[in-house]
Amino acid sequence: xxxxxxxxxxxxxxxxxxxxxxxxxxxxxxxxxxxxxxxxxxxxxxxxxxxxxxxxxxxxxxxxxxxxxxxxxxxxxxxxxxxxxxxxxxxxxxxxxxxxxxxxxxxxxxxxxxxxxxxxxxxxxxxxxxxxxxxxxxxxxxxxxxxxxxxxxxxxxxxxxxxxxxxxxxxxxxxxxxxxxxxxxxxxxxxxxxxxxxxxxxxxxxxxxxxxxxxxxxxxxxxxxxxxxxxxxxxxxxxxxxxxxxx
Numbered sequence: 708x709x710x711x712x713x714x715x716x717x718x719x720x721x722x723x724x725x726x727x728x729x730x731x732x733x734x735x736x737x738x739x740x741x742x743x744x745x746x747x748x749x750x751x752x753x754x755x756x757x758x759x760x761x762x763x764x765x766x767x768x769x770x771x772x773x774x775x776x777x778x779x780x781x782x783x784x785x786x787x788x789x790x791x792x793x794x795x796x797x798x799x800x801x802x803x804x805x806x807x808x809x810x811x812x813x814x815x816x817x818x819x820x821x822x823x824x825x826x827x828x829x830x831x832x833x834x835x836x837x838x839x840x841x842x843x844x845x846x847x848x849x850x851x852x853x854x855x856x857x858x859x860x861x862x863x864x865x866x867x868x869x870x871x872x873x874x875x876x877x878x879x880x881x882x883x884x885x886x887x888x889x890x891x892x893x894x895x896x897x898x899x900x901x902x903x904x905x906x907x908x909x910x911x912x913x914x915x916x917x918x919x920x921x922x923x924x925x926x927x928x929x930x931x932x933x934x935x936x937x938x939x940x941x942x943x944x945x946x947x948x949x950x951x952x953x954x
Contacts, residue, residue: 731890732947733889733942734770734892735939735941736941737767738768738774738895738937739763739765739766741934741935742761742932742934742935744780744901744930744932745932746930747929749926750786750910750911751908751913751926752798752911754794755785755786756786758783760780761781762780764936765777766936768938768943771884771945775810776808776810781803791856796853796854800848801847804842808838810839813834815834822951832883833879834882837876837878838875839874840903842871842909842910843869844867844868844909845869848912850864850866867909872906873905876902877903878900879900880898882895882896882936889942897932900932903930904925905925905926909926910927
């Protein structure tokens with residue numbers, strides 16, 4: 708073996724050893740995702756329906772356990788009805804809303820030394836998070852009282868069909884990391900629960916006066932979500948093993 712071939716051989720060994728040493732430490736910096744949500748509102752209307760929504764996520768991974776996301780939602784909330792068993796006044800609404808949220812989720816792996824412990828490696832992917840969002844409400848609303856026994860039929864419930872409200876989500880969930888051939892989390896399945904507090908009276912389109920109707924709580928909606936994420940872009944090294952084989 709001449710000197711040139713020997714040097715090339717040594718360089719190849721160093722590169723290979725270095726790559727193996729990094730296996731399991733690296734993660735991708737960016738990602739995209741999408742999913743479904745099972746949604747339910749909590750508004751001035753006591754009886755609420757369950758509906759389905761969609762979401763799209765743009766992801767920046769500050770580290771493998773601290774994703775920062777911009778989320779776009781298209782969903783539906785609905786409740787009430789024209790009979791007294793569904794609402795005392797026959798109020799009814801359907802809100803086909805659009806929303807955008809900026810949120811951060813902090814996974815337990817950011818704080819614990821999970822090492823080679825099987826249980827800790829399982830729980831390291833649980834997360835809590837929060838952020839802020841804007842909700843664009845687009846309501847179809849039954850505005851007049853239709854139950855004569857509970858008030859004049861000419862009464863018109865105040866409110867706006869279209870409005871924009873701020874929202875703050877409280878998030879909890881679990882991310883199942885799926886590793887690629889480089890031992891890096893290339894995909895993920897995310898299962899979560901989100902409770903959104905909406906500031907304003909636009910979620911159901913009713914702004915009922917508190918002197919006449921019970922209207923003393925912040926509008927809210929909850930989402931039970933499942934989503935899929937794909938990670939890509941620059942690979943960055945973390946200070947702990949992200950993947951432990953067998954976990």
